[in-house]
Amino acid sequence: MKFPTIFNRNKKIIEATLENKSEPISNTDIVNLAFNDYLFNGKRSFESGMFNRQNSQWTTVDFSPAQELFTQLELLRVRSRDLYRNSPVISHFVSLCQDNIVGSKGFSFKSTVPNSKGSINTKVSKQIEEAWSDFCNRKNFEVTGQYSLNDALDLMVQSLCIDGEILLRKRYQGKYNFQCQLLHAEQLIVTQHENYNMGILKNEDGKPLSYCITQHDPRDGFIKYIYEPAEHIIHSFKPYMIGAPRGVPMIASVMNKVRMMEEYQKAELISARIEASAFIKYKQTQPDDLELSQEQALQTIIPSGPKKTTIEPGMGMVLPPGVDADYIKAEHPSTAFASFLRAMNMEIATGIGISSNSLFLDFEHTSFSSMRAAFIIERAFYLEKQQLFIEQVLGPIFESWLDCACASGALDLPPVMESYDFYKQYQFTGVPFAFADPVKEALAQETLINNRTMSRTKICADNGYTYSDILDDIKHEQELENEKGITLAVLPKNTQLTPAPKDVVGEALTSPAPANVSPDSIKE
DSSP: OOHHHHGGGGHHHHHHHHTTOOSOOOHHHHHHHHHHHHHHHOTTSOGGGOOOSTTTTSOOOOOOHHHHHHHHHHHHHHHHHHHHHHOHHHHHHHHHHIIIIITTTOOEEEEOOBOTTSSBOHHHHHHHHHHHHHHTSHHHHBTTSOOOHHHHHHHHHHHHHHTSEEEEEEEOOTTTTOEEEEOOGGGBOOSOBTTBBTTEEEOTTSOEEEEEEESSOGGGTOOOEEEEEGGGEEEEEOOSSTTOOSOOOTTGGGHHHHHHHHHHHHHHHHHHHHHHHOOEEEEEOOOTTOOOOHHHHHTSHHHHOOOOOOOOTTOOOOOOTTEEEEEOOOOSSOTTHHHHHHHHHHHHHHHHTSOHHHHHTOOTTOOHHHHHHHHHHHHHHHHHHHHHHIIIIIHHHHHHHHHHHHHHTSSOOOOBTTBSGGGOOEEEEOOOOOOSOHHHHHHHHHHHHHTTSSOHHHHHHHTTOOHHHHHHHHHHHHHHHHHHTOOOOOOOTTOOOOOOOOOOOOOOOOSOOOTTBOGGGOOO
16 A cells, blocks of 8 residues: 555645645655654554654653763762762662672672582682682772771662762782772763773773773862773673663662652641641731720730730630631641652652662551562562672672782682683672561472472572581581580481481692693692
């Protein structure tokens, strides 16, 4: 079907459009006019794609992510930080992220370097774990000596929520010849400088090659540019669009609504305070037929000016002639205030990605099933952020530290195939999450294990532990109970304890291996 056949139904509109044209109109012009009319007014097209009175204020211009961030990123960060300082909602959101992404104990680390038999090499793994634990202390991890790894992770979570990105600089110094330097988001420049776009120099494929950072916070007025290779910078963020060079605050989509709600609640509070303070007022009435004596006139309010009166419970008052009492009825907040506020809070929580119950501490209209559903949504949200930290922050830090520690001799491990990559086998585990009813969850996990649809290793990992650590703890408890002659463990019925066979311990490493040593030769 051709276009003229399609638009025959719009003949009246076409004729009305053509009346204002004096020059001859070709068939092509008629088809183009009809097609344009169909695009803007057609009933079968997308309503959001039309341009009419209702959506005339809706933007019709699109920019690339780099163009948007170039003009708006700094303003977004300034307003986001203002909300973090002054809005209890945003401050509580950052605290929730810190508690559920990092927690009080931080990410647990487990080295999984294998031995020749395929199991974990306990000697080498323990050596790496002890050295890593020492590195994570305040005196070794950060260049200023003020932050341990957990302290730095809390600040990184705050930066990810408020600034939208994490910025670290690797410094090759200290006990392990490696330390981290925390940077503000402003230290990665936004303005165009030489060939750096948004502070990043990329190749033709879009891969970062170098970063242009400032030595100090540019807000302090001291600007000195440093050009660092990309392998010396950890720049972590979640792109909001393909090709986005920088991250945006996690609260970007709700910032305007949060601020408006804060101002609305402030206005309601002020109105309620005014009405509660001025609970009674006096109104002077002077009818035409009312004649007052001079003494009565002196007792009135108007000639003597406004008065403040203190009212006590059960107290009566005789008013002078011509004066009425007008009681103020408090209308703020209105009866619909709570429901309106709850609806807005749900929309704000939806934009952030967590439940409104946790964000606003509103557990009035909840049940076990609703809370469990909310916890599942939040768990997915926090697990995603934990994975981001493991892959983009903790993993690169550990691997760079391991190379520097082994090369400097602070970690006495021989190279394998002229590299230390063999020892980069590890596992980071984030904060475990408990559901609303742990008993029901434990029964469900038991059913999954009995049906062979879930492993103990996976359940332990979800709870923030490793299965080998659990077995070591159980073995240590049994040995301690046998030593004390006390049995406290609750075991299934008809369970008989048998001593575990002794592990075959291989020859320990007593001297550094040559550079071409193979992985199979690394024994416990």
